[in-house]
Amino acid sequence: MVNEFYMLLAISEAWKYQGLTYPNPAVGCVITDKNGAILSVAAHKKAGFAHAELEASREALAQLNPLLKFPQSPNELHAFILQNHQNLLKDSTFYVTLEPCSHQGLTPSCAELLCALHVKRVVIGARDNTKKARGGSEILQKTGLEVIAGVCEKECKELIEPFLLWQKGSFSFFKLAMRLDGSYDNGTITSIDSREFTHRLRDVCDLIVIGGETLRSDKPTLDSRLVNGKAPDVLICTQKATEKNAPLFNVKSRNVIMQNSLDFPKKYKNIMVEGGSNFLQTMKDKVNWFLIFYSNSFSSKGKQRVKIDLNLKLIYSSNVGDDLFCWYKQTVD
Amino acid sequence: MVNEFYMLLAISEAWKYQGLTYPNPAVGCVITDKNGAILSVAAHKKAGFAHAELEASREALAQLNPLLKFPQSPNELHAFILQNHQNLLKDSTFYVTLEPCSHQGLTPSCAELLCALHVKRVVIGARDNTKKARGGSEILQKTGLEVIAGVCEKECKELIEPFLLWQKGSFSFFKLAMRLDGSYDNGTITSIDSREFTHRLRDVCDLIVIGGETLRSDKPTLDSRLVNGKAPDVLICTQKATEKNAPLFNVKSRNVIMQNSLDFPKKYKNIMVEGGSNFLQTMKDKVNWFLIFYSNSFSSKGKQRVKIDLNLKLIYSSNVGDDLFCWYKQTVD
Numbered sequence: 098m099v100n101e102f103y104m105l106l107a108i109s110e111a112w113k114y115q116g117l118t119y120p121n122p123a124v125g126c127v128i129t130d131k132n133g134a135i136l137s138v139a140a141h142k143k144a145g146f147a148h149a150e151l152e153a154s155r156e157a158l159a160q161l162n163p164l165l166k167f168p169q170s171p172n173e174l175h176a177f178i179l180q181n182h183q184n185l186l187k188d189s190t191f192y193v194t195l196e197p198c199s200h201q202g203l204t205p206s207c208a209e210l211l212c213a214l215h216v217k218r219v220v221i222g223a224r225d226n227t228k229k230a231r232g233g234s235e236i237l238q239k240t241g242l243e244v245i246a247g248v249c250e251k252e253c254k255e256l257i258e259p260f261l262l263w264q265k266g267s268f269s270f271f272k273l274a275m276r277l278d279g280s281y282d283n284g285t286i287t288s289i290d291s292r293e294f295t296h297r298l299r300d301v302c303d304l305i306v307i308g309g310e311t312l313r314s315d316k317p318t319l320d321s322r323l324v325n326g327k328a329p330d331v332l333i334c335t336q337k338a339t340e341k342n343a344p345l346f347n348v349k350s351r352n353v354i355m356q357n358s359l360d361f362p363k364k365y366k367n368i369m370v371e372g373g374s375n376f377l378q379t380m381k382d383k384v385n386w387f388l389i390f391y392s393n394s395f396s397s398k399g400k401q402r403v404k405i406d407l408n409l410k411l412i413y414s415s416n417v418g419d420d421l422f423c424w425y426k427q428t429v430d
Numbered sequence: 431m432v433n434e435f436y437m438l439l440a441i442s443e444a445w446k447y448q449g450l451t452y453p454n455p456a457v458g459c460v461i462t463d464k465n466g467a468i469l470s471v472a473a474h475k476k477a478g479f480a481h482a483e484l485e486a487s488r489e490a491l492a493q494l495n496p497l498l499k500f501p502q503s504p505n506e507l508h509a510f511i512l513q514n515h516q517n518l519l520k521d522s523t524f525y526v527t528l529e530p531c532s533h534q535g536l537t538p539s540c541a542e543l544l545c546a547l548h549v550k551r552v553v554i555g556a557r558d559n560t561k562k563a564r565g566g567s568e569i570l571q572k573t574g575l576e577v578i579a580g581v582c583e584k585e586c587k588e589l590i591e592p593f594l595l596w597q598k599g600s601f602s603f604f605k606l607a608m609r610l611d612g613s614y615d616n617g618t619i620t621s622i623d624s625r626e627f628t629h630r631l632r633d634v635c636d637l638i639v640i641g642g643e644t645l646r647s648d649k650p651t652l653d654s655r656l657v658n659g660k661a662p663d664v665l666i667c668t669q670k671a672t673e674k675n676a677p678l679f680n681v682k683s684r685n686v687i688m689q690n691s692l693d694f695p696k697k698y699k700n701i702m703v704e705g706g707s708n709f710l711q712t713m714k715d716k717v718n719w720f721l722i723f724y725s726n727s728f729s730s731k732g733k734q735r736v737k738i739d740l741n742l743k744l745i746y747s748s749n750v751g752d753d754l755f756c757w758y759k760q761t762v763d
Contacts, residue, residue: 098468098493133467135431160431277722278736279611389610393742393758402735403611409726414747414754421747423754425726 100220103127103135103192104249107149108222110140111194111256112413115424116270116388117143119301119367122260124195126153131188131217136160143301147171150197150207154178154186154214161185171204179213187215194253196225196246199232208233212240221246222253227264255412259367262385267361269306269368270386270424271377272298273403277391280399281373290418291390293323298388300326304365308376309335316343319371329369334359334379359383374403381407387425390417433553436460436468436525437582440482441555443473444527444589445746448757449603449721450476452634452700455593457528459486464521464550469493476634480504483530483540487511487519487547494518504537512546521550527586529558529579532565541566545573554579555586560597588745592700595718600694602639602701603719603757604710605631606736610724613732614706623751624723626656631721633659637698641709642668649676652704662702667692667712692716707736714740720758723750 104127111125118124118141126149128136136157141149148171155167155174162185168177191197197207197219211219219242225231234244262268272295275281285292299305300321311317312333320328330352331345339355346353354362359379361368370380387409409425416422437460444458451457451474459482461469469490474482481504488500488507495518501510524530530540530552544552552575558564567577595601605628608614618625632638633654644650645666653661661681666672666688679686687695692712694701703713720742742758749755 098471102468102471129467130465132463132465134462134465135435135468138431138435277612277742278738279613279728393744393761395612395736395738395740397737397739403728404730405611405728406730407728409610411726411749411752411754414749416744416747419744421744421756428726 100192100245100248103129104194104220104222104253106138107192107194108249108252108256110138111149112424113415114140114142115256115413116259116298117301119259120144120263122195122257124149124193126150126194127192128153128157128186129190129192136189145171145203147174148198148204148207150191150193150210151175151178151204153191154182154210157189158182158185175205175210178210182214184215188217189214190218190220191216192220192248194222194256196221196223196231197233197237198225198230199236200229202229206233206236208236211237212242216242218243218245220248222249223257259386263366266363267366267368268386269361269370269384270388271370271372271380271384272388272390273372273377274390274392275403276394276396276399278395278399279403280396280401281403282396282399282401287390287392287420288418291420291422294417294422295390296321296323296326298369299329300324302329302367302369304330304332304361304368306332306334306361306368306370306380308372308379309333309337309339310375311372312339312343318344318348320348330354330365332356332361373401374405377403377407378405381405381427385426386412387427389423389425391421391423393419393421433525433578433581436462437527437553437555437586439471440525440527441582441585441589443471444482445757446748447473447475448589448746449592449631450634452592453477453596455528455590457482457526459483459527460525461486461490461519462523462525469522478504478536480507481531481537481540483524483526483543484508484511484537486524487515487543490522491515491518508538508543511543515547517548520548522547523551523553524549525553525581527555527589529554529556529564530566530570531558531563532569533562535562539566539569541569544570545575549575551576551578553581555582556590592719596699600699600701601719602694602703602717603721604703604705604713604717605721605723606705606710607723607725608736609727609729609732611728611732612736613729613734614736615729615732615734620723620725620753621751624753624755627750627755628723629654629656629659631702632662633657635662635700635702637663637665637694637701639665639667639694639701639703639713641705641712642666642670642672643708644705645672645676651677651681653681663687663698665689665694706734707738710736710740711738714738714760718759719745720760722756722758724754724756726752726754
């Protein structure tokens with residue numbers, strides 16, 4: 098199959114973890130052996146976890162030698178693979194959505210890893226132009242690996258848009274959960290899987306933004322208890338003075354900011370905005386992306402419905418448990 | 431990679447043509463070579479076109495020998511491949527969502543083809559229990575091919591539910607196009623790609639069903655002009671006598687039935703129901719599946735909105751052009 102086929106597999110895997118990898122980019126990786134058989138399809142799942150190339154190497158080696166017992170921590174995993182790869186990935190091809198990193202960050206350089214594994218060919222989607230990570234291709238080429246760059250480049254660049262925005266300042270998205278008819282009455286709409294996914298997103302956000310209406314009507318906690326995660330700081334955009342009687346105020350080591358302004362404080366980089374129709378109307382031009390969870394139901398009793406004008410561009414859709422979830426951007430006409 | 435990985439690729443490819451293969455089942459096929467490298471991912475696209483196994487063989491051979499010039503018609507293609515395969519698919523593995531057919535139908539037996547190609551292994555999703563096609567596995571096994579059946583069986587059985595219903599009587603689905611807020615005012619909502627897809631579906635339907643409200647307000651033509659296809663018969667379910675002044679009445683060689691009953695005439699097997707909220711409410715328990723096209727927009731001016739109670743199960747989602755489209759079943763609690 099053509100390079101694009103494997104790159105699209107890698108892209109699709111990476112999207113499953115979009116938003117969860119902060120401050121790292123969402124990256125996917127597919128490895129094929131010297132005969133072209135797929136050995137693994139993997140992605141970077143979370144900062145502090147293995148990079149996509151390392152995770153894909155682990156999964157490929159686990160398949161080729163089921164006796165290998167891999168350590169958990171990415172640094173130990175990197176060292177373990179360097180010592181135990183037995184040239185099993187010699188002459189393989191790596192398809193990576195983003196250029197392998199050149200630098201020692203939380204984990205060692207992926208470019209160096211690929212050289213040590215005696216990989217034959219590295220097919221890259223988007224170049225990494227960030228100051229500390231760039232230069233991976235040069236390391237690979239100097240060691241004699243074949244490098245092909247720019248495969249599905251547009252899709253791979255879209256995948257790392259949040260990452261590039263974190264680099265420059267902040268990335269924000271509006272998260273909405275609704276039924277198929279746009280209704281979203283108070284209470285539980287989506288499945289436990291969607292709510293767990295939301296909590297995983299909250300766990301890696303440094304700021305959740307809500308409007309005064311949500312505060313007053315929902316009295317939310319806005320933590321990530323479903324995944325034993327943290328409670329990010331909260332910004333409440335409201336014009337009215339509001340009683341501080343919601344559970345969100347009672348969470349230790351959290352800052353709650355109340356302001357009569359829609360500007361996000363500069364120190365926050367990964368920002369999730371939550372709310373209903375009115376707050377979506379207020380914030381739609383302030384956020385970068387939109388994440389909508391759809392429960393697969395229509396409800397004639399739905400009193401609250403999204404009623405705004407907004408044209409979106411679908412970037413990714415998938416199911417999470419029984420629900421559907423989609424990432425969108427605003428259309429620029 | 432495990433068998434399930436390739437089967438899911440085959441299933442995913444088959445779903446792209448769901449509804450378009452009538453009276454044939456939607457079937458997908460992946461071929462890997464003797465070393466496990468993927469040679470092709472293909473599906474059956476339309477009755478009278480190549481079966482999935484034949485189409486996948488063509489695509490694999492085209493890749494292995496770019497000089498081969500394949501004929502168009504499936505019968506000629508079958509004969510051509512038998513003569514020109516040069517053992518290029520020897521020892522390959524075929525992953526097929528449905529057991530290869532044993533019989534000579536519009537095209538020759540796929541099981542016989544696989545034997546002639548000296549395929550090593552055939553991995554099957556769902557068994558074909560239909561009278562005329564069953565027995566493919568026995569042909570393969572008698573010739574010495576390894577057969578593994580029941581991989582992703584549940585998903586593969588779901589894929590052919592429309593086919594099994596056509597066998598027993600009829601399969602019907604409700605097609606709805608709406609915005610993300612459930613609004614669907616008259617006029618064009620979805621993109622040209624979605625409307626072309628709808629016309630491709632109409633082209634293979636033998637009956638379109640609408641309500642009197644759609645007839646009176648939309649005055650539709652209900653043909654498949656966007657794909658130069660046919661205009662299926664139309665059933666109008668209405669309690670009121672209605673003037674026959676819509677363009678749909680002026681299409682040659684079409685039967686239009688008007689009746690004060692919701693029962694589909696027995697002679698029709700592939701039935702597409704089109705309408706808005708009221709007709710969906712009327713028909714929701716009469717149809718087997720639901721197909722919803724979503725344009726990626728919200729409109730505050732949307733006056734007509736879906737306002738019913740309905741719990742669905744998402745079976746497949748994808749994008750068609752800029753839009754999202756989803757196949758659903760009704761949830762059985």
